[in-house]
Amino acid sequence: AQTVTQSQPEMSVQEAETVTLSCTYDTSENNYYLFWYKQPPSRQMILVIRQEAYKQQNATENRFSVNFQKAAKSFSLKISDSQLGDTAMYFCAFMKTNAGKSTFGDGTTLTVKP
Amino acid sequence: DAGVIQSPRHEVTEMGQEVTLRCKPISGHDYLFWYRQTMMRGLELLIYFNNNVPIDDSGMPEDRFSAKMPNASFSTLKIQPSEPRDSAVYFCASSPPGPVNQPQHFGDGTRLSIL
Numbered sequence: 301a302q303t304v305t306q307s308q309p310e311m312s313v314q315e316a317e318t319v320t321l322s323c324t325y326d327t328s329e330n331n332y333y334l335f336w337y338k339q340p341p342s343r344q345m346i347l348v349i350r351q352e353a354y355k356q357q358n359a360t361e362n363r364f365s366v367n368f369q370k371a372a373k374s375f376s377l378k379i380s381d382s383q384l385g386d387t388a389m390y391f392c393a394f395m396k397t398n399a400g401k402s403t404f405g406d407g408t409t410l411t412v413k414p
Numbered sequence: 415d416a417g418v419i420q421s422p423r424h425e426v427t428e429m430g431q432e433v434t435l436r437c438k439p440i441s442g443h444d445y446l447f448w449y450r451q452t453m454m455r456g457l458e459l460l461i462y463f464n465n466n467v468p469i470d471d472s473g474m475p476e477d478r479f480s481a482k483m484p485n486a487s488f489s490t491l492k493i494q495p496s497e498p499r500d501s502a503v504y505f506c507a508s509s510p511p512g513p514v515n516q517p518q519h520f521g522d523g524t525r526l527s528i529l
Contacts, residue, residue, distance in 0.1 A: 345520035
């Protein structure tokens with residue numbers, strides 16, 4: 301079974317600065333997908349970024365980027381130029397290829413301070 | 415695209431009562447997931463369906479919980495009888511078919527309080 305570990309329950313960052321959220325996972329699969337989801341205080345969970353394991357290039361979506369280290373089974377999320385609206389809980393998730401479900405980490409609560 | 419629609423948004427009821435949570439997935443999505451979120455346990459997958467068929471219900475906590483998906487556009491999660499420890503936020507999510515793995519689209523959740 302796959303496991304996803306987010307070792308930082310809470311983090312904070314000053315507005316406009318950069319923060320990195322860590323995620324590690326354990327799997328024997330070679331092909332899989334990784335996701336970061338954001339859950340703001342409004343509750344709805346939305347996708348931030350995704351990474352296919354077969355792609356060596358790190359995914360980037362505007363201010364959000366990942367550092368995917370397949371050998372180390374690490375998938376960290378970097379948020380640049382943090383904004384107050386980035387305050388949320390962030391979940392890392394793993395999905396095997398052709399699997400229906402994802403395995404989620406316990407989440408990291410990020411607070412962006414003005 | 416209306417997104418995943420859950421109802422009610424909030425539910426407060428007394429223990430022992432039956433509770434029914436409803437979900438309408440995004441049209442065209444063939445996976446539907448029910449999650450429970452609490453401070454203590456985080457996000458737990460309860461059950462998921464593919465093409466209206468339950469695939470994995472190993473996360474359903476006990477027989478008091480049941481889920482159905484009578485058609486592609488509707489699913490229910492029922493708790494009978496409810497207990498205070500069932501208090502949580504329940505999320506429904508859906509995702510489209512392949513060929514590549516797709517992220518899940520979540521509803522706004524139902525905040526359930528059992529008194």
